[in-house]
Every structure is written in C-alpha cells, then in structure tokens.
Amino acid sequence: MRSQHATNRLASYSTPLILAVLLVGLVVLVAVFGDRSLARTAAETLVRVTLVVSLWIFVGNSGVISFGHAGYMAIGAYCSAWLTLKPQSKALFLPDLPEWLMQAQWHVLPAAIAGGLLAAFIALLSGAAILRLSGIAASIATFAFLAIVNTVYSNWEGVTGATSSVVGLPRYVDHWVALGWAVAAIVAANVYANSASGLALRATREDEVAARASGINMYRHRLLSLVISGFFTGVSGALLGHSIGVLNPDSFYLGITFISLAMLVIGGIGSLSGAVVGVLLLSVLIELLVRAEQGISINETQLALPSGSQEILIGIAMIVVLIVRPNGLTAGKEFKLKPQWLRQSRLVGAKSTN
Amino acid sequence: MSKLGVFDIAVRYGKVPAVNDLTLHVDEGERVFVSGPNGAGKSSLLKAISGAAATSHGRIELDGDLLTGRPPEAIARLGISMVPEGRDIFGSLTVEENLRVGTGLRRDAEAVEEDIAEIYANFPILGERRAAAAGALSGGQQQMLAIGRALMTNPKLIMVDEPSLGLAPKIVDQVYDTLCTLQEDRGLTLLIVEQSSLRAARVGGRMVLMRGGRIVGEGNAADMVDRDALAAAYFGQSPEKTETAT
Incomplete structure (x- = not known):
C-alpha cells in the first residue's frame, strides 16, 4: 500500500519535469531558429512564467485571489536595481539612498535573490495583517497593499526616482537566465503543493470549516505560501527590470496585475500546469496581436489592426475561455505520468534485477 | 469526572439565541444522541463544542481542559473530531489526500500509514478508490470518508x-454499524x-432531547421513543397536557 502511495507521489513529481522539458524545448527552438526579437519575446514570456507560477503558489493553493503581487514584484525589482546600479548613476538619480547601498555593486545573481528575500519579508509583514481576513475581504486588502506600494514608490523621489524612470540596469536577463528561474519556480511550486502544508492549504480552499475541524491552522499555511510566493514574485520583478533595463513604478501596477491574473485564469487556476499553459498561450496571442497592430504588407497593401485592439481581443479571449471552460483550459488537471506506467516500469526494473 | 463537560453555555447568532443555559455531560466511551426538531440548536451545540461557533456564556471542558475560546484547530488537536453536516469532504482532493x-500535525509517519491501512481495511471501497477525486464518490461513500x-x-x-x-x-x-464497531474497537466517545x-x-445509547436551544428531556434512547417527552419536544406541549388530552 505504501508503494502505491509512493508511485502516486512519484507521478505528481513528474509534473515539473514535463513542464521544464516543455520550456527547455521552446527555448532551444528559439535559440536555434529564432532572431533577436523572438529571443527577447521568449525571455519576457519566461519572466512571466516565473511571475504567474509564483502567483499560483499562493492563489492556486489558497483560493484567495491576490491583486497585490505586482507590489512584491516592484519591491524585488527596485531592490535588485539598488544593489546592481553603478554608484555614479545612483548618486545622480537616487541621491537619498543610504551610503552602504549607494556604494553597493553586487553581482546580479545575489542581487536577484536579495530582491526575492526582501519581497518575501514584506510578504510576511503584509500577509500577517491581510491574511487574518477571509475570502473576498482578503483580496480587497491585497489590492490596497498594491496601491500602497505604488504610491510609496511613485513618490519617494530620492530612493526610487519616483515617476521618472530608473535607467541603466545591467541587462543580463536573456532567455537562458529566465528559463533557469522559471524552472526553479516551477519546482518550488510543485514541492510546496505536495507538501503537508500545501495539502492543508488546498483543504482550506475546499472547505474552511471542515479543514479547521481537522486541526488545520489556516492562517499559518496561508502565510507560509504567501512568503514562498513573495520570494519568487520578487525575483520575477528583478528579472523584468534586468531584461528591459528600465524601472518605473507603473510597470508594476494594474497592467501587469490583470495580465498575470488573466493568464492564471485562462490556463486554469487549479493546477500548476494551468499556470504555465496560460502564460504560454496568452504570450503567443499577445505577440501575434502586437505584430498585427504593427501591420503586415502584402503586395504593397498595408494591413494592420487598429492600435489598442490587442487589449480588447485578449479580453474577448478571456471571456470565451471562461464561458467554454469555466475552470480554465486545464480545468485543474496536471500534466503527469500515469501511476500505472510508473508501476509497470518498476516491475520491469524489479524483474531485471532478479 | 465526565469526558466532556458543557456548563451552562449560550450561543447567539447576532441577537438570535440558538442555545441557552445548556448543561450536558458525556462520559468516556458513552454514546449520546442529540435529537429534536429543526432549529432546536442541535448543530449549534456541536459547533460550539468544536469551536466553529463562539459561546456568549458558560464554559466547555474536555478531560478538565477548557475548550472555550480556543480556535477550532486547537480543539481538534485536543482530541475532538467533527464530521460536519452534509459531510463537507474536500471534493477536488483525492480520497487519500482527504x-x-x-495528519499534517502528526510526527509519527509510520503510525499514519498504519492508520490509513486500517481505515482502508474498515472501508474497503475507500481503498479501491483512493486515487479518485472525493467529489466523485457516492453520498454513502463520502460519509464513510468523512x-x-x-x-x-x-x-x-x-x-x-x-x-x-x-x-x-x-x-x-x-x-451506524461502522460507528458502533469503531467505538468498541477504539473506546471512542460518540456525540451524534x-x-x-x-x-x-x-x-x-443515551438520548438528549432539545427544543428552543434547551435540553427538554433526557434518558435511555429506547425508553424515550414512546414517551410523551418526544411529542412535547416536537409539538411544544408539556407532558401533563398530553396526558390530559389522551
């Protein structure tokens, strides 16, 4: 009986493997056949995978929709910028930074991790207050958190540059770096979801009363998942900053909040595979629409969609998916190897050792 | 000392009282039924004991430990398990995950495996369907799972x-067969x-009759069935009146 449980576990651990193979395959295709603009699109898409998978760690397991994750992104992005920008440009653009931060010139990897840790710490503080609320009240509080972060970062002139953009970030994030972090986030999400805490949290998502009657401390598990989620969200913010090289508080506000939630909902909020599928499909759709807006010329006739139709068509796509498949494209299912296959291969392995 | 002691508790939803001045003792290994018409406060009593509903008065003790004021998860850890009305299983989780x-609180991993094996032995159908989504089980199977x-x-x-x-x-x-067998095997106390x-x-077992948030009758379940107390509980007449009427 334990071996069957073990095979089921093994099957659930195959999910990140399949997703990672999918992403590596895409990146290899882009690296071999793609041009520079396609490589940039791939990097952007993988940064979004990191973001949406991080969002899923909290939203998918707890069932609480968060509008505040763009705030954790901003915190991670600015933290990494403070640590990696040249001291001269910091003296010029961010004169109020403390002296040690002014002189800091970290390597990009520890800076991204520091960004994630700061975001995780802020997630711990904000979550400690927000997660005492339940259901929709918690969601609204996350939105308030986003507004607070945006207001602070838009006005703290000497530290964040306020609404004038921070420029000159080292642009080290290409599709390979983004791939590495996306896979790391996927593995972390899968390990968490299959842990005792992840299971407990999914139980509270199903039925709060019954879960608490089974001895589950809902608050603690929600907070833990928010902290893990906050770490990878902060990292995704740092990655975004270092892929475009420019930071502005409004890059981490409503636009990215809604596009990341749309990706999660279209893919299917109930599964990790859904989060990844949603990002890939919507990113392809966005890219196609952006190109269509720029126009295609066929025999000297210029065909182009009116600008702005991208947002409208994505909205329509979301509505269609919600009508046809209310639980998203994956409807809560994970890509995984069937336990039967794993059992068979184990039997074969056992025979061959005899 | 009784296993479970409920001393003079009151439960209110806003201003509406659901349970009033209720005192109840349950001994170790006992089987107690709570019966009565709709709205008598039966479920509210269970919710108060499990911590899902707050009491506005009185106290509740298990083995002399005060339960009042503790959150439901802490009460569950002290040894009270509740099978809620309508079963409330976690539908999208598998049977085994349910x-x-x-068990997240338990550190005895091997005993957990033994307990799961024992439950599958008691309920073979759950073992057969361990990898199925719990929401796909029939009503009876869901009750067994709960x-x-x-x-x-x-x-x-x-x-x-x-x-x-x-x-x-x-x-x-x-x-009920299952509940009674489990009670004998494990020396459980049941409140149903x-x-x-x-x-x-x-x-x-023992039966407690409730009406309007109060206990209005108590005794051996078999004796209670044909007694007028039942009629009184359900129709609001006092036993004397029923006697004169018949």
Whole structure:
C-alpha cells in the first residue's frame, strides 16, 4: 500500500519535469531558429512564467485571489536595481539612498535573490495583517497593499526616482537566465503543493470549516505560501527590470496585475500546469496581436489592426475561455505520468534485477 | 469526572439565541444522541463544542481542559473530531489526500500509514478508490470518508452531525454499524445529532432531547421513543397536557 502511495507521489513529481522539458524545448527552438526579437519575446514570456507560477503558489493553493503581487514584484525589482546600479548613476538619480547601498555593486545573481528575500519579508509583514481576513475581504486588502506600494514608490523621489524612470540596469536577463528561474519556480511550486502544508492549504480552499475541524491552522499555511510566493514574485520583478533595463513604478501596477491574473485564469487556476499553459498561450496571442497592430504588407497593401485592439481581443479571449471552460483550459488537471506506467516500469526494473 | 463537560453555555447568532443555559455531560466511551426538531440548536451545540461557533456564556471542558475560546484547530488537536453536516469532504482532493489532511500535525509517519491501512481495511471501497477525486464518490461513500478523515486525528471524542442526512436507509444502517464497531474497537466517545429518534433507539445509547436551544428531556434512547417527552419536544406541549388530552 505504501508503494502505491509512493508511485502516486512519484507521478505528481513528474509534473515539473514535463513542464521544464516543455520550456527547455521552446527555448532551444528559439535559440536555434529564432532572431533577436523572438529571443527577447521568449525571455519576457519566461519572466512571466516565473511571475504567474509564483502567483499560483499562493492563489492556486489558497483560493484567495491576490491583486497585490505586482507590489512584491516592484519591491524585488527596485531592490535588485539598488544593489546592481553603478554608484555614479545612483548618486545622480537616487541621491537619498543610504551610503552602504549607494556604494553597493553586487553581482546580479545575489542581487536577484536579495530582491526575492526582501519581497518575501514584506510578504510576511503584509500577509500577517491581510491574511487574518477571509475570502473576498482578503483580496480587497491585497489590492490596497498594491496601491500602497505604488504610491510609496511613485513618490519617494530620492530612493526610487519616483515617476521618472530608473535607467541603466545591467541587462543580463536573456532567455537562458529566465528559463533557469522559471524552472526553479516551477519546482518550488510543485514541492510546496505536495507538501503537508500545501495539502492543508488546498483543504482550506475546499472547505474552511471542515479543514479547521481537522486541526488545520489556516492562517499559518496561508502565510507560509504567501512568503514562498513573495520570494519568487520578487525575483520575477528583478528579472523584468534586468531584461528591459528600465524601472518605473507603473510597470508594476494594474497592467501587469490583470495580465498575470488573466493568464492564471485562462490556463486554469487549479493546477500548476494551468499556470504555465496560460502564460504560454496568452504570450503567443499577445505577440501575434502586437505584430498585427504593427501591420503586415502584402503586395504593397498595408494591413494592420487598429492600435489598442490587442487589449480588447485578449479580453474577448478571456471571456470565451471562461464561458467554454469555466475552470480554465486545464480545468485543474496536471500534466503527469500515469501511476500505472510508473508501476509497470518498476516491475520491469524489479524483474531485471532478479 | 465526565469526558466532556458543557456548563451552562449560550450561543447567539447576532441577537438570535440558538442555545441557552445548556448543561450536558458525556462520559468516556458513552454514546449520546442529540435529537429534536429543526432549529432546536442541535448543530449549534456541536459547533460550539468544536469551536466553529463562539459561546456568549458558560464554559466547555474536555478531560478538565477548557475548550472555550480556543480556535477550532486547537480543539481538534485536543482530541475532538467533527464530521460536519452534509459531510463537507474536500471534493477536488483525492480520497487519500482527504485522509492525509488531518495528519499534517502528526510526527509519527509510520503510525499514519498504519492508520490509513486500517481505515482502508474498515472501508474497503475507500481503498479501491483512493486515487479518485472525493467529489466523485457516492453520498454513502463520502460519509464513510468523512468518518475516516475524522479518525485520522486520533480523536477521543467524535461528533457526527446528522449522519443519515440524504442517505438511503440501508446506507444509514451501514454508517451506524461502522460507528458502533469503531467505538468498541477504539473506546471512542460518540456525540451524534440524529433527527430520527427511532433510529437512535434502534442503535441504542443515551438520548438528549432539545427544543428552543434547551435540553427538554433526557434518558435511555429506547425508553424515550414512546414517551410523551418526544411529542412535547416536537409539538411544544408539556407532558401533563398530553396526558390530559389522551
């Protein structure tokens, strides 16, 4: 009986493997056949995978929709910028930074991790207050958190540059770096979801009363998942900053909040595979629409969609998916190897050792 | 000393009182049915004991430990398991995951595996369908799963709210057989809300009759069935009046 449980576990651990193979395959295709603009699109898409998978760690397991994750992104992005920008440009653009931060010139990897840790710490503080609320009240509080972060970062002139953009970030994030972090986030999400805490949290998502009657401390598990989620969200913010090289508080506000939630909902909020599928499909759709807006010329006739139709068509796509498949494209299912296959291969392995 | 002591508690929803001046003692290994009409406060009593509803007055003790004011998860850890009305299983989780939910607190990993094996031995159908989504089980199977899940926290007292709700009589028989067997095997204390006093009489145990948030009668379930107290509880007449009427 334990071996069957073990095979089921093994099957659930195959999910990140399949997703990672999918992403590596895409990146290899882009690296071999793609041009520079396609490589940039791939990097952007993988940064979004990191973001949406991080969002899923909290939203998918707890069932609480968060509008505040763009705030954790901003915190991670600015933290990494403070640590990696040249001291001269910091003296010029961010004169109020403390002296040690002014002189800091970290390597990009520890800076991204520091960004994630700061975001995780802020997630711990904000979550400690927000997660005492339940259901929709918690969601609204996350939105308030986003507004607070945006207001602070838009006005703290000497530290964040306020609404004038921070420029000159080292642009080290290409599709390979983004791939590495996306896979790391996927593995972390899968390990968490299959842990005792992840299971407990999914139980509270199903039925709060019954879960608490089974001895589950809902608050603690929600907070833990928010902290893990906050770490990878902060990292995704740092990655975004270092892929475009420019930071502005409004890059981490409503636009990215809604596009990341749309990706999660279209893919299917109930599964990790859904989060990844949603990002890939919507990113392809966005890219196609952006190109269509720029126009295609066929025999000297210029065909182009009116600008702005991208947002409208994505909205329509979301509505269609919600009508046809209310639980998203994956409807809560994970890509995984069937336990039967794993059992068979184990039997074969056992025979061959005899 | 009694296992569970409920001393003079009151439960209110806003200004509406659901339970009033209620005192109840349950001894170790006892089987107690709570019966009475709709709105009598039976479920509110169970919710108050499990911590899901706050009491506005009085105190509740398990083995002399004060439960009042503790959150539901802390009460569950002290050894009270509740099978809520309508079963409330976790529908999108698998059968096995439902059983494992309550074990996150336990550090004895091997005993957890043994307990799961034991539950599969008690309920073979759950073992067969361990990888299926719990929401796909039939009503009776879901009730079995809810009971199995309640056992996984190693409780001393199990409270079951309306185990017969929405189930075929034959299935209800099975549910009660299982509960009684488990009680004998593990020395559990059972507190069961049961609308049907006939059913309670058939299974056997002590019966507590509630009406309007108060206990209005108490005795051996088998004796209570044909007594006028039942009529009084349901129709609001005092036993004397019923006597004069007949």
